Amino acid sequence: MISPRPQPDHPQPDHPESDHNDAMPEEPTQARRFGKARTAQASALLEDYAELIADLLASGGEARPTDIARRLGVSHATAIKTIARLKREGLVTARPYRGVFLTEAGEALAGRVKARHLVVVELLRAVGVPSEAAEQDAEGMEHHVSDTTLAAFSRFLKAR
Amino acid sequence: MISPRPQPDHPQPDHPESDHNDAMPEEPTQARRFGKARTAQASALLEDYAELIADLLASGGEARPTDIARRLGVSHATAIKTIARLKREGLVTARPYRGVFLTEAGEALAGRVKARHLVVVELLRAVGVPSEAAEQDAEGMEHHVSDTTLAAFSRFLKAR
DNA sequence: TCCAAAGTGTAGCCTTGGCTACAAATCGCT
DNA sequence: AGCGATTTGTAGCCAAGGCTACACTTTGGA
Ligand SMILES: [Mn+2]
Ligand SMILES: [Mn+2]
Ligand SMILES: [Mn+2]
Ligand SMILES: [Mn+2]
Numbered sequence: 001m002i003s004p005r006p007q008p009d010h011p012q013p014d015h016p017e018s019d020h021n022d023a024m025p026e027e028p029t030q031a032r033r034f035g036k037a038r039t040a041q042a043s044a045l046l047e048d049y050a051e052l053i054a055d056l057l058a059s060g061g062e063a064r065p066t067d068i069a070r071r072l073g074v075s076h077a078t079a080i081k082t083i084a085r086l087k088r089e090g091l092v093t094a095r096p097y098r099g100v101f102l103t104e105a106g107e108a109l110a111g112r113v114k115a116r117h118l119v120v121v122e123l124l125r126a127v128g129v130p131s132e133a134a135e136q137d138a139e140g141m142e143h144h145v146s147d148t149t150l151a152a153f154s155r156f157l158k159a160r
Numbered sequence: 161m162i163s164p165r166p167q168p169d170h171p172q173p174d175h176p177e178s179d180h181n182d183a184m185p186e187e188p189t190q191a192r193r194f195g196k197a198r199t200a201q202a203s204a205l206l207e208d209y210a211e212l213i214a215d216l217l218a219s220g221g222e223a224r225p226t227d228i229a230r231r232l233g234v235s236h237a238t239a240i241k242t243i244a245r246l247k248r249e250g251l252v253t254a255r256p257y258r259g260v261f262l263t264e265a266g267e268a269l270a271g272r273v274k275a276r277h278l279v280v281v282e283l284l285r286a287v288g289v290p291s292e293a294a295e296q297d298a299e300g301m302e303h304h305v306s307d308t309t310l311a312a313f314s315r316f317l318k319a320r
Numbered sequence: 321t322c323c324a325a326a327g328t329g330t331a332g333c334c335t336t337g338g339c340t341a342c343a344a345a346t347c348g349c350t
Numbered sequence: 351a352g353c354g355a356t357t358t359g360t361a362g363c364c365a366a367g368g369c370t371a372c373a374c375t376t377t378g379g380a
Contacts (some may be wrong), residue, residue, distance in 0.1 A: 010290065010292045010293045010296060023219060024215050024216075024219055025295070027230055027231055030231050030232075030233075031230065031231060031232060031233030032233065033295060033296050033299045034208065034231075034232045034233050034299060035233045036296060036299075036300075037296075037299045037300035038337095038338090040300050041201070041204075041300065042366090044201075045366085045367075048194065055184050056184075059183060059184055064327075064328090065327080065328065065329090066326080066327055066328080070187055070191065071187055071190050071191060071194075072190075072191060072194045073190075073191030073192065073194050073195045074367085074368070074369090075368080075369060075370080076327080076328075076329090077328095077329080077330085077331095077368090077369075077370080077371095078367065078368055078369075080328070080329065080330090081366090081367075081368090082366090082367075085366080085367095096328070096329075096375085097327075097328065097329095097375065097376065123287065124309065124312075127283065127287065127312060127313065127316040128312040128315055128316050129308070129309045129312040129313075130170065130308060130312070132170045133170045133306055133308040133309050133312070134309070135185070135193060136170060136193050136196060136197075136306065137304050137305055137306050137309045139193045139194060139196075139197045139304075140196075140197035140200050140201065140301075140303070140304030141300075141301045141304045141305070143300070144297050144299075144300030144301045144304075145297060145301070146293055146296065146297050148289070148290060148293040149284065149289045149293050149294070149297045152284075152287060152288040152289040152290070152293070153287065153289075155288055156287040156288050198367095198368090202336090205336085205337075224357075224358090225357080225358065225359090226356085226357060226358080234337085234338070234339090235338080235339060235340080236357080236358075236359090237338090237339075237340080237341095237358095237359080237360085237361095238337065238338055238339075240358070240359065240360090241336090241337075241338090242336090242337075245336085245337095256345085256358070256359075257345065257346060257347095257357075257358065257359095
């Protein structure tokens with residue numbers, strides 16, 4: 001699942017007794033970080049589908065499996081299987097030969113994801129990353145940007 | 161595989177005839193972006209292992225499967241299977257009950273990955289992301305930071 | 321109208337990266 | 351030296367996300 005607003009992103013650092021540092025993080029800390037990164041990765045594909053479907057519906061009007069597949073650069077069979085997963089997760093509805101539509105939850109997800117995508121690209125541009133690199137790298141990075149980090153990005157952009 | 165320095169990261173934008181924009185990217189462009197993001201993701205795990213093994217060897221001296229597993233927050237069986245893949249890819253050597261060591265290629269990869277990790281964390285901190293969020297999000301974002309973007313990050317940090 | 325092209329769906333295959341359960345080897349302490 | 355705890359390895363399971371091949375709808379143009 002992808003709940004709209006899960007627990008607080010980053011609880012306080014907890015261990016203020018930092019000897020001197022430069023050393024490795026504590027074992028449980030590191031394990032937690034890797035675990036969260038894995039979790040984030042697990043939602044990445046669904047996020048990209050939701051965003052893409054919203055864009056297709058908004059611009060052209062149609063979000064057919066083939067369109068989606070071509071945009072993502074995968075086979076249509078792959079797209080169809082992922083769409084099945086989106087259905088299972090309650091993010092889209094789709095009847096055979098009838099195209100794909102977003103549910104309430106799907107719309108909400110797409111909105112958040114698109115907004116985040118834009119901010120990430122903007123931030124990259126703002127620190128001097130060339131446009132195409134920014135667009136490219138944002139496509140992967142965005143899925144690992146927490147609410148905390150997103151907020152910091154927005155502040156930075158506004159204050160600049 | 162993970163070649164040290166693949167093709168140029170971002171060939172020129174190619175299509176300077178941008179009508180007015182705000183619309184979706186061209187289909188082949190978008191497909192290429194998603195494809196590269198998938199490619200980057202495929203190396204992420206190997207990169208994390210290489211970095212972690214290097215850190216363990218540097219600090220304590222030993223990089224045993226159990227240590228690695230605990231640090232990553234996965235079962236030791238999972239770690240052992242991934243170590244087998246690292247061996248296959250020529251990044252580490254490991255003989256039963258003898259710990260894991262990096263090959264030349266593994267060292268090289270670990271070095272690049274660690275350097276990139278540090279720059280990404282620094283950049284995040286520099287734009288106002290709190291430390292723990294920076295550390296957390298960098299763990300996932302780093303794998304999608306191209307050389308072009310990394311260079312921009314470094315310039316930004318130096319110039320600041 | 322009807323038939324070929326385009327789109328859709330299904331089946332079957334593969335790899336990766338998780339897991340648990342169990343068996344074997346090694347280590348460390350008395 | 352021996353034995354229990356730890357570490358390591360193996361087997362077997364699963365889901366996700368790729369793919370190709372093939373069959374079935376639907377659509378649109380002659
Ligand atoms: Mn994306
Ligand atoms: Mn995106
Ligand atoms: Mn990482
Ligand atoms: Mn890292």
